[in-house]
Amino acid sequence: MYFRAFSCRQHIFQPEFSTSRSVRILVGLACLVALMSCESEIDHTVNKSATLSPVSAEQQRLEHFFATTWREDLIRSPASASYLGVTDYQDRWNDVSEAFQLESLDIALKRLTFLKDMDTTQLSRERLLSYQLYRRDLERTLAGAPYRHHQYVIHQYRGPHTSVVSLLINVHTINSEADALAYVARLNNLPDYFEGVIEQIQIRAEKGMFLVDWMVPKIIEAASNVTTGEPFDNSGVSSVIWHDFNAKLDQLPLASDVAMRLRQSARDALLNAVAPAYRSLILAIRVQAEQALSADGVWRFPDGEGFYRNRLSVFTTTDLTAEEIHQTGLANVERLHNEMRTVMAELNAQGDLVDFLDRVRRDTTLRYENNDAGRDAYLLAARQAIDAMAARLPAYFGMLPKSDLMVKRVEPYRERSAGKAFYQSPPPNGSRPGIYYANLYDMNSMPVTDLEALAFHEGLPGHHLQRAISAELGDLPDFQRHTSFTAFTEGWGLYSEYLAREMGFYQEPWSNFGRLAMELWRAARLVVDTGLHHKQWTREQAVAYLVANTPNATYDCERAIERYIAMPGQATAYMIGKLRIVELRELAKETLGDQFDLRQFHDVVLGSGAVPLDVLESNIRSLIQDTLVNDS
Numbered sequence: 001m002y003f004r005a006f007s008c009r010q011h012i013f014q015p016e017f018s019t020s021r022s023v024r025i026l027v028g029l030a031c032l033v034a035l036m037s038c039e040s041e042i043d044h045t046v047n048k049s050a051t052l053s054p055v056s057a058e059q060q061r062l063e064h065f066f067a068t069t070w071r072e073d074l075i076r077s078p079a080s081a082s083y084l085g086v087t088d089y090q091d092r093w094n095d096v097s098e099a100f101q102l103e104s105l106d107i108a109l110k111r112l113t114f115l116k117d118m119d120t121t122q123l124s125r126e127r128l129l130s131y132q133l134y135r136r137d138l139e140r141t142l143a144g145a146p147y148r149h150h151q152y153v154i155h156q157y158r159g160p161h162t163s164v165v166s167l168l169i170n171v172h173t174i175n176s177e178a179d180a181l182a183y184v185a186r187l188n189n190l191p192d193y194f195e196g197v198i199e200q201i202q203i204r205a206e207k208g209m210f211l212v213d214w215m216v217p218k219i220i221e222a223a224s225n226v227t228t229g230e231p232f233d234n235s236g237v238s239s240v241i242w243h244d245f246n247a248k249l250d251q252l253p254l255a256s257d258v259a260m261r262l263r264q265s266a267r268d269a270l271l272n273a274v275a276p277a278y279r280s281l282i283l284a285i286r287v288q289a290e291q292a293l294s295a296d297g298v299w300r301f302p303d304g305e306g307f308y309r310n311r312l313s314v315f316t317t318t319d320l321t322a323e324e325i326h327q328t329g330l331a332n333v334e335r336l337h338n339e340m341r342t343v344m345a346e347l348n349a350q351g352d353l354v355d356f357l358d359r360v361r362r363d364t365t366l367r368y369e370n371n372d373a374g375r376d377a378y379l380l381a382a383r384q385a386i387d388a389m390a391a392r393l394p395a396y397f398g399m400l401p402k403s404d405l406m407v408k409r410v411e412p413y414r415e416r417s418a419g420k421a422f423y424q425s426p427p428p429n430g431s432r433p434g435i436y437y438a439n440l441y442d443m444n445s446m447p448v449t450d451l452e453a454l455a456f457h458e459g460l461p462g463h464h465l466q467r468a469i470s471a472e473l474g475d476l477p478d479f480q481r482h483t484s485f486t487a488f489t490e491g492w493g494l495y496s497e498y499l500a501r502e503m504g505f506y507q508e509p510w511s512n513f514g515r516l517a518m519e520l521w522r523a524a525r526l527v528v529d530t531g532l533h534h535k536q537w538t539r540e541q542a543v544a545y546l547v548a549n550t551p552n553a554t555y556d557c558e559r560a561i562e563r564y565i566a567m568p569g570q571a572t573a574y575m576i577g578k579l580r581i582v583e584l585r586e587l588a589k590e591t592l593g594d595q596f597d598l599r600q601f602h603d604v605v606l607g608s609g610a611v612p613l614d615v616l617e618s619n620i621r622s623l624i625q626d627t628l629v630n631d632s
Contacts, residue, residue, distance in 0.1 A: 085427025091185035156218035187269035311569030322534035329526025401468030449514030491577015
């Protein structure tokens with residue numbers, strides 16, 4: 001095993017904006033969290049009521065609760081609803097104001113009270129799991145409430161300044177005049193949304209929780225890019241939103257006067273709502289520049305240690321400490337270095353590993369040209385890798401996604417600050433494809449050696465397969481199909497890279513080296529994330545560690561460390577989740593012997609949606625038990 005066995009007592013917390021209406025509720029949070037630690041354990045026993053027929057009145061009450069609260073949440077989060085393909089509220093943005101967040105915490109507390117009053121013995125096994133996941137999601141939100149202002153409301157990696165544009169371009173489709181009018185309404189409503197963002201920035205400033213100094217110019221640059229071009233200036237080039245709106249409108253068979261009126265409305269909204277909103281946001285960020293700190297880790301915040309402990313619990317869904325995660329990272333870096341030395345021998349490479357990693361970092365033959373032709377070649381190769389993988393999936397998976405997958409370059413307006421690669425899920429109705437985004441700003445950071453593993457992680461059988469299947473699980477409550485547990489989703493992505501080796505990919509030594517390099521990157525993340533936020537490393541120390549221990553380009557290392565600073569703890573989920581999935585697979589394989597079915601294992605892993613790692617273990621142990629009973 002690569003790290004110590006998981007404790008039987010594990011708690012999941014979520015750092016989302018938490019909410020409460022009164023000081024009384026906030027004061028009572030500490031007591032609530034203490035109570036939750038005793039009352040909220042997941043019951044891993046098989047529920048004897050699993051075969052209840054007909055469905056009990058209590059289960060019907062729970063199903064009604066799930067459906068009702070789901071509808072409430074869609075109305076309260078219209079932008080999130082858009083990502084799910086719901087167009088009923090597409091003229092609005094999510095509300096991030098303090099009043100809304102306090103109200104949301106009040107709602108969470110009331111929902112938790114409702115769930116505590118339920119008689120869970122009357123639930124089927126499947127709905128007992130749904131109940132436990134919903135309750136746990138509430139509890140991690142409430143447990144994170146004391147730290148909700150510790151999180152950056154905006155940073156260089158992502159934030160309202162870029163997510164607004166991403167939603168409009170990639171999510172807000174225009175298939176009718178009504179869709180176009182909703183698009184324009186969203187533009188006009190942007191000042192209200194940004195007002196809430198600015199309020200959150202100011203609250204954090206009042207508490208002494210400022211941005212890191214180097215974040216400020218990066219945020220301002222990305223925000224300024226949005227209002228560059230026509231109609232904001234006379235450059236002769238359309239701004240990103242103006243171009244998107246016109247391109248979508250061009251596809252509609254509208255009368256010329258209708259189209260002209262819509263374009264004028266959008267133009268007015270851009271000039272009179274979007275531009276002032278971005279100016280106000282940029283001004284608020286500039287104020288931060290005067291107070292921003294040079295220290296990088298969240299240890300600098302009041303009770304930063306407690307905040308980071310919460311982050312690790314949320315993202316890994318374990319009770320592993322920062323030091324344990326750090327040591328796990330070091331051990332796996334050493335393991336992967338040794339595996340790389342084996343590949344070096346296959347390549348007849350001379351010298352020690354450190355020199356070899358540096359040669360790989362500088363080898364231009366391992367990269368496409370840093371121009372548009374090279375970028376097009378990379379995207380084509382990524383699509384070909386995914387197509388080849390798709391052909392082999394039926395031999396390894398019973399469930400396969402119905403939604404299409406698109407490979408796309410990160411848009412120029414945000415590519416300098418965006419991550420190396422990421423995935424955007426499709427809605428349940430399949431109205432949009434899933435998207436694997438590759439950041440091709442600097443082709444030196446996208447070596448050919450890593451191309452297969454990256455495509456398998458973000459596309460198939462990684463995020464697209466897992467998230468699309470989850471969204472398509474029609475027998476699960478809506479919330480369960482869309483709840484996120486990062487250790488599961490990112491652990492699955494990294495496991496997919498590992499699985500592809502068994503599926504016959506990475507046949508060339510360089511390609512296998514790239515797979516190892518990708519896993520090494522995730523192992524090193526455990527070291528640098530805990531180094532930054534627990535051991536008080538500087539950004540420069542963390543970058544130096546990545547450069548010394550991985551073959552990644554220096555620019556790639558710098559951008560990655562800046563991401564880990566902005567999103568403390570998130571980077572630890574990948575390796576922790578992958579190691580646990582592999583351990584559970586080995587447990588099932590060893591216990592079942594010839595009865596082990598890899599396709600069945602994968603279907604069980606994916607069949608409940610994203611779950612905490614201890615719940616995943618419970619599901620796999622149930623698979624083992626059921627298989628043994630059925631074959632006895």
